Amino acid sequence: MSAEQTLWRHSWPHALRLRLLSMIVILVSLGCVICPLMIGWGSAKMEIGTGLQLLGLTILVFPGAVLAFSHSKWYVPYALMIWAITPEVRRVMDWSVDTYHPMSYISIAPLLVMCYGSLILIKEWRKLQRHVQHVFMLLVVVLVYGVALGLSAPFPALFALLNYAAPLLLLPYMHITKPNASEKRLWIQLYGLLAIGVSIYGIMQYIYAPAWDVFWMEHADMGSIGKPEPFEIRVFSTLNSPGPAASFLTGALFPMLVERKWRPLGWAGVLIVLAGLGLTLVRSSWLALIVMILVYACLSPLRKKVRLLSALFVIIMLMMIGAPLLPGSEGVTERVATLGDIESDHSYMERMDFARELVPLIKHDPLGRGLGTTGTGTKLANGGELGEFGVFDNGWGALLLTFGVPGTLVWTGCLLFLLWKSMQIRTGVEPTRTPYAMMSAAMIAAAIVTLMFENSLTGLTALYTWFYIGLGEHT
Numbered sequence: 264m265s266a267e268q269t270l271w272r273h274s275w276p277h278a279l280r281l282r283l284l285s286m287i288v289i290l291v292s293l294g295c296v297i298c299p300l301m302i303g304w305g306s307a308k309m310e311i312g313t314g315l316q317l318l319g320l321t322i323l324v325f326p327g328a329v330l331a332f333s334h335s336k337w338y339v340p341y342a343l344m345i346w347a348i349t350p351e352v353r354r355v356m357d358w359s360v361d362t363y364h365p366m367s368y369i370s371i372a373p374l375l376v377m378c379y380g381s382l383i384l385i386k387e388w389r390k391l392q393r394h395v396q397h398v399f400m401l402l403v404v405v406l407v408y409g410v411a412l413g414l415s416a417p418f419p420a421l422f423a424l425l426n427y428a429a430p431l432l433l434l435p436y437m438h439i440t441k442p443n444a445s446e447k448r449l450w451i452q453l454y455g456l457l458a459i460g461v462s463i464y465g466i467m468q469y470i471y472a473p474a475w476d477v478f479w480m481e482h483a484d485m486g487s488i489g490k491p492e493p494f495e496i497r498v499f500s501t502l503n504s505p506g507p508a509a510s511f512l513t514g515a516l517f518p519m520l521v522e523r524k525w526r527p528l529g530w531a532g533v534l535i536v537l538a539g540l541g542l543t544l545v546r547s548s549w550l551a552l553i554v555m556i557l558v559y560a561c562l563s564p565l566r567k568k569v570r571l572l573s574a575l576f577v578i579i580m581l582m583m584i585g586a587p588l589l590p591g592s593e594g595v596t597e598r599v600a601t602l603g604d605i606e607s608d609h610s611y612m613e614r615m616d617f618a619r620e621l622v623p624l625i626k627h628d629p630l631g632r633g634l635g636t637t638g639t640g641t642k643l644a645n646g647g648e649l650g651e652f653g654v655f656d657n658g659w660g661a662l663l664l665t666f667g668v669p670g671t672l673v674w675t676g677c678l679l680f681l682l683w684k685s686m687q688i689r690t691g692v693e694p695t696r697t698p699y700a701m702m703s704a705a706m707i708a709a710a711i712v713t714l715m716f717e718n719s720l721t722g723l724t725a726l727y728t729w730f731y732i733g734l735g736e737h738t
Contacts, residue, residue: 320369327345327375331380339436339437347460350370354479358478363483384432390438395435398680401677412634413634429726434733455515455528456532458516458519459528466539469493477491487504497543498542508543509540510545514728517552518702520552551709555709556575558709624664625664657716701735
């Protein structure tokens with residue numbers, strides 16, 4: 264056999280794989296072009312509101328698919344942006360057709376964009392470190408368990424599954440793609456820029472009350488977001504309520520406060536985001552932010568400890584002095600004042616009563632009721648109206664009611680394990696922790712504390728938590 268024949272025989276499997284890969288890329292590319300056209304053609308024959316929803320969904324998701332398939336460094340920033348703007352796009356579309364849709368196709372755009380990133384796991388699973396594989400698979404088993412329990416209401420269970428799983432996918436995605444230092448810094452700075460934009464719009468919303476936001480407030484039947492009038496709105500900016508808005512801003516504000524290199528517009532950007540966060544009136548986010556800074560300071564060298572704690576003190580003083588100077592600041596100052604007399608706070612007492620009511624429910628169902636039991640997904644089984652546990656202001660209770668005691672223990676164990684990994688001292692002559700590892704530890708600690716008030720393992724809070732854990736794990 265000649266040398267050429269031998270070389271051909273050994274190389275043809277590789278050539279075949281390249282040919283198959285090329286065919287797959289071509290088919291996917293054609294699909295990405297043809298599917299939007301088909302959806303657009305079908306939308307033209309639908310009711311105008313449904314057609315607009317599907318068109319909006321396609322426009323939001325299509326770039327995410329392209330970025331994910333090409334393994335672009337812009338995929339993660341784009342996913343963060345889609346989480347931030349999708350609710351506002353939905354409100355503008357509803358307002359434009361003068362029809363309020365309690366369940367909109369556009370709402371799933373962030374979840375779909377995040378799921379595209381999971382496609383890389385199929386091919387690159389072996390690149391994950393062993394401990395990340397174990398953590399990820401344990402949590403997947405718990406999610407499958409939750410789906411099995413919630414099969415009596417399949418659509419709420421599936422929606423809840425996506426809200427847990429989509430943010431979680433950032434952890435293996437970052438391990439596989441291995442972003443370098445410049446990409447990490449770019450992602451954090453772009454997140455900060457997004458938060459500045461969200462805050463600026465939130466301030467405008469507070470002052471001017473845009474027509475599309477007023478339209479949504481009048482139809483959404485949410486008593487906790489204030490009145491649809493200037494200076495009476497409890498700011499939700501481009502998000503769908505004050506809670507997610509505060510979560511998004513908190514996730515961006517923390518790195519801006521602790522490191523100069525992560526401030527895209529310097530202290531001006533920090534003050535803008537602080538103002539936006541203050542107008543949401545979400546005190547649990549303020550508590551989470553304080554926990555993040557304290558944990559980061561404790562893990563930092565002595566010199567940085569003093570600087571961070573001094574900066575935290577100055578920021579608190581500026582907020583206390585500046586809040587009364589804002590137009591219509593009565594709501595902000597009253598909300599802050601309750602922190603000094605928590606027992607007289609109506610919201611706090613309601614949370615405590617709710618926690619006591621959960622105890623017999625959890626005792627009755629120690630193995631859990633399954634995904635779809637709590638949260639906005641309950642709308643899918645109640646004709647667009649929130650179910651019995653649609654509003655659930657206790658994260659630990661939500662975990663116990665959804666996954667039972669076994670599933671909650673697995674979630675807790677995984678978080679504590681990742682916290683321990685983030686706090687490990689790196690080897691060297693003078694052992695130090697990297698800023699990303701310290702940030703990861705601070706985020707995990709804040710997520711555990713925040714579970715007392717909300718479910719920080721789903722939705723936007725989970726998004727930025729897994730985002731920073733992914734950055735810290737890959738160092």
